[in-house]
Amino acid sequence: MTKTEQSQVSNQSGVKQPPVKAMVGTPLAVLNGVSFSTDSATNWSKSLSWQPEATFYPRTLEDLQVIVREAKKQNKTVRCSGTGHSWCSTSVTQDFLVSVNSMNKIHKPQQSTEDGQWTVKIEMGVTIEELDVFLRQNDTPLALATNVLIDDVRYGGVLTMGCHGPMFNFRTLSDLITELTIVNAHGDLVTYSENGDPAAFSAACLNLGLLGIIYTATLRVEPMTTxxxxxxxxxxxxxxxxxxxxxxxxxxxxxxxxxxxxxxxxxxxxxxxxxxxxxxxxxxxxxxxxxxxxxxxxxxxxxxxxxxxxxxxxxxxxxxxxDTPDALHYExxxxxxxxxxxxxxxxxxxxxxxxxxxxxxxxxxxxxxxxxxxxxxxxxxxxxxxxxxxxxxxxxxxxxxxxxxxxxxxxxxxxxxxxxxxxxxxxxxxxxxxxxxxxxxxxxxNVVPHIREQYGDRIDTFNKVRKVQDPNDMFVNDVWRSVLYGN
Ligand SMILES: Cc1cc2nc3c(=O)[nH]c(=O)nc-3n(C[C@H](O)[C@H](O)[C@H](O)COP(=O)(O)OP(=O)(O)OC[C@H]3O[C@@H](n4cnc5c(N)ncnc54)[C@H](O)[C@@H]3O)c2cc1C
Missing domain, CATH: 3.40.462.10 (FAD-linked oxidases, C-terminal domain)
Known part of the structure; x- marks a missing residue:
């Protein structure tokens, strides 16, 4: 998508986009047009801190592609972060960290002419609160049927990690995805859709950040009639x-x-x-x-x-x-x-x-x-x-x-x-x-052997999908290496 197209998206939405927020530090330098800093990083609970070589602050699809191509050229690994609310070391890397927080565009919701289903396409830095506010202001007010308790985390984080709310008929947030686009380790944008290969779609919807950098997700939403x-x-x-x-x-x-x-x-x-x-x-x-x-x-x-x-x-x-969002994100x-x-x-x-x-x-x-x-x-x-x-x-x-x-x-x-x-x-x-x-x-x-035993063949299927997009493990850090390979 070009920059012109992106500004059209913002205009279409008719909603003021929130200010850019970055999880760690202030951008200090620019690489091929993409800002980065050399700040250290920490998670919300302060249980983890680490020193990436560079933390990038992309704003566009092209920025994501620049980062991936640079990582490939320099043989670096890449991990992403959102608001930093995860406790496990999923975002820890000594190489490139990508803060997706400035990628927070929300497209105009669409209603299917076939079954009347509403969907909304978003970038991964969008917070739960930003989308709630946006959807309520739609001509037909909309909402997600389930959601996590807090509303300051980002969709990149909650979709990637398989997060859930209290509504048992609506499963996890990853189960609301109808389409996902991801920049893979070659720098290409790959689309996964529920009408495509089921195993690849399933792997993509809850991918632990291991297929690449997610650019957009399209989610099922519903009119706020209840x-x-x-x-x-x-x-x-x-x-x-x-x-x-x-x-x-x-x-x-x-x-x-x-x-x-x-x-x-x-x-x-x-x-x-x-x-x-x-x-x-x-x-x-x-x-x-x-x-x-x-x-x-x-x-x-x-x-x-x-x-x-x-x-x-x-x-x-x-x-x-x-209203649904107010009930799900209670104080x-x-x-x-x-x-x-x-x-x-x-x-x-x-x-x-x-x-x-x-x-x-x-x-x-x-x-x-x-x-x-x-x-x-x-x-x-x-x-x-x-x-x-x-x-x-x-x-x-x-x-x-x-x-x-x-x-x-x-x-x-x-x-x-x-x-x-x-x-x-x-x-x-x-x-x-x-x-x-x-x-x-x-x-x-012994948690990793247990996980590997529990997931069994599903890890092999996931790895097959993953290896097509990331043959040299650009997106794999130590914690995920142990889960994927058992060592
Ligand atoms: C107070 C509190 C309440 C919570 N309540 C709930 C709850 O009700 N239900 C629940 O299930 N969980 C809950 N959580 C857990 C939380 O939802 C998850 O940790 C979620 O991942 C946090 O999102 P984040 O934006 O902070 O992501 P981060 O923790 O910053 O990132 C998590 C991972 O997301 C991935 N990621 C993010 N963006 C991208 C991208 N664009 N491309 C590829 N990978 C990406 C990366 O792998 C990254 O490592 C809660 C956590 C806290 C602290």
Whole structure:
């Protein structure tokens, strides 16, 4: 696409494009028209910092091609970054880092004349918030049917890493892609579409940044004709994980699936921040699609939870009807602190028994743990299977349900790394848990052999697709080399 064509795209959109933001430092120099700096880089939680030889700030497709051709000429590897919210070392490189944050064009949404389906094509530096705002202002207001919790991360990051929201019928964000364009290691722009080769499309939709630099993605969106009824509940542990419905797991299943479209559960094991009294309740949020009018939450002061964990100070029991983006990106506390998190996908048994057991075991572990661990939180969401080769929720049964189980704490919580490692190891060994790519998982013992065993032939299929685009592993860093090759 030429620069003239790009400005036409911006004009078509009719929406002011947001200012350019760069994740790391200030551009210092220019290479063939592309700005770059030699700043060091760090992720959001500050758990990782690294020194790329150069960090590039492309603005156009041609810029991406310049970077790739330069990398080829100098025999450099290339990794991309967005807002930097991933915990694993996916963006770490000593060579070229590409911050795609200035590539934030949004094309005018299109409606198919065949089936009426709406889609929107975007560049990969677009943040979740920018697209939400843009889609709402469309003549027919539009929204994504599911999304991640926070809205300052970028589509390059969430699509590449297989991210998900709480709406179990809409799977992961990668499952909303209808077309993707990627600049490969030859500098060519390759298009992957749902009407093309299924294996290549599947590999491309969740590619971990390993097929090249994604230029654009086209996503399925929908008219905002429905809203979300969002409920906050504070039931007892016993009512969710006990036997009342005829077996452990069945009450959880009922709460998570019956008459709702989305579900999220939090448990913080102690009532008061850092104090020893155990919490006998869990926090549940549910989402249900509705045609009801917008409504504000009436908060009963008596229902405000006793817990005073800083991450959840915004929570209060009640219900409200919100537009989809507002309900999906609800406010959490935290006061500027960052969090650290391990998370796995566990295939849910028919009766949810394995999930209830995994939770109950963990709750026991909480109760016998040291004071520092009182800062930890358990979270679970349920998502239907994905058909993307590299998804931890991949399943040939499209109705299979996966539990995204996460354990987190405020960054720097003493002992959390070791503790979370033990918990994650148990989830992996006992429940066949598969790490969620953006989270922390590299510290888990024997994790790579486990991942390679779980993904099996899918890694070979992915590698076949990948090798056509990147025969000399330009886009492979150490973490992905171990997953792709086992060493
Ligand atoms: C507070 C918080 C809440 C979160 N909530 C959720 C949630 O609800 N659900 C969920 O699933 N995850 C969640 N996450 C995880 C988060 O969505 C992922 O880490 C996501 O990848 C972050 O996007 P980013 O823009 O920060 O990407 P980064 O972390 O900067 O980049 C991740 C990777 O994206 C790839 N990439 C980016 N752009 C391109 C491109 N153009 N071409 C090729 N590769 C590219 C690269 O491989 C890069 O290494 C959360 C994280 C935080 C910190």
């Amino acid at each position: 809203r979300l009824l969002m409920k906050d509940l504070n039931p007892t542990l016993e009512s969710v994980f006990g036997n009342a419905d005829g077996g452990i797991g069945l009450s959880l299943k009922k709460l998570a699936l019956e008459n709702v479209d989305g579900f999220q559960l939090f448990h913080w094991p102690f009532k008061q921040f850092k104090e020893p009294e155990q919490n006998d309740r869990v926090w549940v949020k549910t989402w249900k699609r509705t045609n009801e009018a917008l409504s504000k939450k009436e908060v009963d002061p008596k229902s405000v939870p006793e817990v005073d964990h800083p991450l959840f100070k915004t929570f209060a029991v009640g219900e409200q009807v919100l 959490m506390g935290g006061g500027g602190s960052t969090a650290t998190i391990v998370g796995v996908a566990i295939k849910v048994d028919e009766d949810f028994k394995n999930i209830a057991e995994a939770f109950t075991e963990l709750n026991w572990a909480f109760s016998t743990s040291s004071p520092e661990r009182r800062l930890t939180i358990l979270e679970m969401r349920f998502v239907k299977a994905s058909n993307k080769l590299m998804s931890p929720m991949y399943d040939e049964d499209s109705n299979a349900i996966y539990c995204m189980m996460s354990l987190y704490a405020i960054s720097g919580t003493p002992g959390f790394k070791e503790y979370s490692k033990g918990i994650a190891e148990n989830w992996i060994k006992k429940y066949n848990g598969i790490p969620h790519w953006p989270k922390e998982w590299e510290h888990i013992s």
